[in-house]
Amino acid sequence: MLPGAAVKFDVACTVHVEVSAERCRADVLLDGNLAMGPGDRVRVHGEPIRARIGEVRSYRRMATVERAGWLRRTWTKLSGHFALTELYEVSFTGAIR
Structure with missing residues (x-):
């Protein structure tokens, strides 16, 4: 395996699904409480x-x-920072009287 190459493995999981007038959600809980990092992917x-x-x-x-x-993890972290700064773009206009 090349240094920094992605690693794949299978794991059991529980998928919780809720559909109501207030919410529509699905959560995936991996067995073993595996920690996920930037750029990691899960396919159920x-x-x-x-x-x-x-x-x-x-x-x-x-x-x-x-x-x-390492390349995808670094790219995900960097692009996440730039996406976050879009939330800071706020403009105010003065009231005209």
Whole structure:
């Protein structure tokens, strides 16, 4: 393996899905409380999950975790800082009387 190359491995996970008038969310909890870093990717395997309004469900699935290599991790950190600065762009206009 090349230095800084990405590492892939499979892990079991739980997918929690909630669909309601107030929210629509899905959370993936990897077994072993694996810490994720900038640029890391998770792909959950299995059939597409379909939930109706008012449903809260949990599914057990397998997932593939791909750890970012140094280049993708660095790029993700840098681009994240620039994306964050977009939130600071605020303008004020004076009231005309």
